[in-house]
Amino acid sequence: xxxxxxRRLSLANQSFxxxxxxxxxxxxxxxxxxxxxxxxxxVEVAPEVLRHALTTGTALDFADGHGQTLGSLSxxxxxxxxxxxxxxxxxxxxxxxxxxxxxxxxxxxxKQVARLRVLNRKRKDSEVIAAIANLVRSRxxxxxxxxxxxxxxxxxxxxxxxxxxxxxxxxxxxKGRFTRQRPAREPLNAAIxxxxxxxxxxxxxxxxxxxxxxxxxxxxTASDRGEACVWDLMEGFRAVLSEGLAVSLxxxxxxxxxxxxxxxxxxxxxAEGRRALILGYEAALARPAKSGHTGKRHSQRRRILExxxxxxRYLRTPDSHPFRPDIQDF
Numbered sequence: 416x417x418x419x420x421x422r423r424l425s426l427a428n429q430s431f432x433x434x435x436x437x438x439x440x441x442x443x444x445x446x447x448x449x450x451x452x453x454x455x456x457x458v459e460v461a462p463e464v465l466r467h468a469l470t471t472g473t474a475l476d477f478a479d480g481h482g483q484t485l486g487s488l489s490x491x492x493x494x495x496x497x498x499x500x501x502x503x504x505x506x507x508x509x510x511x512x513x514x515x516x517x518x519x520x521x522x523x524x525x526k527q528v529a530r531l532r533v534l535n536r537k538r539k540d541s542e543v544i545a546a547i548a549n550l551v552r553s554r555x556x557x558x559x560x561x562x563x564x565x566x567x568x569x570x571x572x573x574x575x576x577x578x579x580x581x582x583x584x585x586x587x588x589x590k591g592r593f594t595r596q597r598p599a600r601e602p603l604n605a606a607i608x609x610x611x612x613x614x615x616x617x618x619x620x621x622x623x624x625x626x627x628x629x630x631x632x633x634x635x636t637a638s639d640r641g642e643a644c645v646w647d648l649m650e651g652f653r654a655v656l657s658e659g660l661a662v663s664l665x666x667x668x669x670x671x672x673x674x675x676x677x678x679x680x681x682x683x684x685x686a687e688g689r690r691a692l693i694l695g696y697e698a699a700l701a702r703p704a705k706s707g708h709t710g711k712r713h714s715q716r717r718r719i720l721e722x723x724x725x726x727x728r729y730l731r732t733p734d735s736h737p738f739r740p741d742i743q744d745f
Contacts, residue, residue, distance in 0.1 A: 416693050418686070420457025424464050431464065431473075446471035450716065451620045453613075455689075456480050474623070476616045481598070481684070482609035482692075484616060495626035501730040502631035502644065515738060516564055516634040517557055520571045522651040522740035524554040527578040529742075530659035534585045534666075546581035550574055564634065582658060588665040588672050598682075602675040605682045606661040609692050611649075614656050617700070618719055619645045625723035627730075648722055651740045656699055656715060664695045707741035 417424055422441075423434040431449065433442040446467070451474035454460060460475075468475050468488060475488040505511045528550045535543045553574040561567045583593030589603045599605035622629050622645055632643025634650065664670035674688030684692070703712045708721040722741055729738035 416453045416455070417458045418453075418455040418689060418693070420455075422457075423459040423461065424452070424454065425461045426463045426467055429467070431467070446473045449473055451476060451616065453478060453616065474616075474620045478612065478616075481605075482612040482689070484612060487616070487619065489620075489623055495628075498626050498727060498730060499628040499631065502628055505730060505733075506631050506633055506637060506643075511733075512633045513561065513564065513567070516567055517561070518738065518740055519634045519647055519650050520567060521554060521557045522742045523571060523653070524550055524557060524574050524578075525742040526651055526654035527574070528554070530654040531578070531581050531585070534582070534659060534662060538585065540581075540584055543581045543584055546577050549577050553577070564636070568634070578654075582662060586662040586665050588670075598680070600677075600680070600682055602670075602672050602682065603661060603665070605675055605684055606664065606670060606688075606692060607658055609684060609689070610657040610661055610696055611653065613693070613696050614649055614652060615645060617716065618649050618652070618723075621720040621723040622648060624720060625727045627723060627727055648719070648726065651722065651742065652715070652719060656696065660695060660699050664691060669695055707739070 417433060421436045425432045425434050427440070427443055430443045430445045431452065432440055435441045452468070454475060454477045456479060465475070465488060467473075469490055472490050477485040477487070479485055505515065528547055531543055531547050531550070535547075553570070556570065557567075561570065579593055579595060583589050583603065586603055589601070593603065595607075596604040597608055599608050619629055619642065622642075627644055629642040629645045630637050632645075632647040635641070635643035635646040637643050661670070665672075670688060670691045674685045674691065676683045676685060700716045701714050703714055704718070705711070706713045706718050706721050708718075708725045713721065718741060725736070725741075726738050728736040
């Protein structure tokens, strides 16, 4: 992550090199040790870095001061045409699309339940316990037949509203009712938005590494300037790596309300706050847990990649490799 204005990303002996304000080298890493590079505002990137990133398949993501994606540099996606065609066929087949979409929603609600249980383990808030019971009932309904994707999305939306209310009750830094906002006007929303943008870029990198087309989804509809496959695969990781993580960072004092400044019509995260979010996110990504796809203990970052690869295997050979999202939480 290059977030400090005035820093420069250069190339030294075929390795990526981070240069400080005074021209001194702060860090040097070969491409094999990097999943992707994130460039914040005010950071200079040498032209040779762009070519080296494309040559080595290293994703470069450019973000604004709010953490939102400005654009990405990645290798061409046209080498997996058969897989992309299989994605499109699954999205256009009503039965297969609904079956996959239901599994994605099921994983989303399961992770919401698991995260609320973890955050409420010591508090034992009665309203949160009631919300968990409601979400468990919502999850059971997910397996029933829905008429169309819109009705399934409506079901997910109703469950998520229950989840948001319970999640906000568990955040020490948030008072009163909670409504999701974009752009954010208060700290909890701003933190969730920032972490969600980080997660989206990591999921996108995994989708591309698995050979999938980022624009063809099943729960989310393919659209111009949208990446439906990325949004589909994000669903199972939001509660752990974005929403629940934001609450945990506030409750542990890693993130504080004074790290956010109000602006006209919104809120700005100070550099100290962005640093706390990135460090907390990377720590959560590195935490190992047993993968439902391989049976081995992997970091969350590796589990994101395994999820994308599992979807790709299903699309190539649906009869022998059914896709079931990894819903284990910790």
